[in-house]
Amino acid sequence: MPSFDIVSKVDMQEVDNAVNQTIKEISQRYDFKGSKSEVTLEKDSIKILADDDMRLKAIADILQSKFFKRGISPKALTFGKAEPASGSMIRQIVTIQQGISKEKAKDIGQVIKESKLKVQSQIQDDQVRVTGKNIDDLQEVIKLLKAKDLDVEMQFVNFRS
Known part of the structure; x- marks a missing residue:
């Protein structure tokens, strides 16, 4: 029958490449000079840490565009709520849907x-x-x-x- x-399923190698490209772009952009913003890939999630809400949104946009360019659908990402972190920073967890x-x-x-x-x-x-x-x-x-x-x-x- x-x-x-x-x-x-999401190709985790492509996710890793998209995160690395995002980190590289953040380090080169003028509006992020002197910023403590960072993006880290964990097992099945991505942690975004930014100085303020504007930079957090900019990082999320960069991340989504890199995912799109690498052939990963935005539907595979679930953006969590932005929450305050230590040192007047803002943290957001992006979950990668598997299954x-x-x-x-x-x-x-x-x-x-x-x-x-x-x-x-x-x-x-x-x-x-x-x-x-x-x-x-x-x-x-x-x-x-x-x-x-x-x-x-x-x-x-x-x-x-």
Whole structure:
């Protein structure tokens, strides 16, 4: 029976490259001269530390543009709330989404069910498997999900016929 998996994976090497490019641009920009702003990559998040709110927003914009240039969707980033840090600095944590959450997986399953196509979807940990008798139906599901805006970056892998 033909099937495929819907996953949400981010290439961490590309994330590392985007963060390094952001750090390099911050060090070269005139408006950041004398600033103690920094960007650090942790396991599955990015920590932004800035002097003030304006610089924090500028760093976030730079980071998003670098991610976009490296082919990583902005949907893969979840910006946390800006909070005060020590020494009159502002900190913001940016979470990198790996995998599809249960709520988003249920939304994907609901969209597939409402399409009235003859396919079944099942949630497996952090991915969704879609099976059907007809390959054309599976391709219709992919087309449908790409057209919908579900606030999650999706890749379609393991297409088996």
